[in-house]
Amino acid sequence: MKTLSSVQRKQQACVLSVADTLEQQGREELQGFLQCWFDMQYHHFPDSLLLRFQFENEAALTAAQPALRKWQKRLSAALVRKGVVLKDMRRHLVFTLDGPDT
Structure with missing residues (x-):
């Protein structure tokens, strides 16, 4: 596996920080998260970034779907605070049942 450059490590640290924060908020606010x-x-960063919120079942996913836009805005705002601007925030966060190994 190729080692990451210093720029790539900074990108990864930025995204990990934002993802950890949003994950904690998701656990507190979303049922079935x-x-x-x-x-x-x-x-291709930041255009290639895709954050996924995984839910335990279809019912939890359906119940959370109306809040998707709010979470996309939170992602965009958190990244802007880190100096990263997303062109279209809707493309970078989705709700899903699939896990990272799926």
């Missing part, structure tokens, strides 16, 4: 995970391609 399991975890937050992300994936990105460093050479």
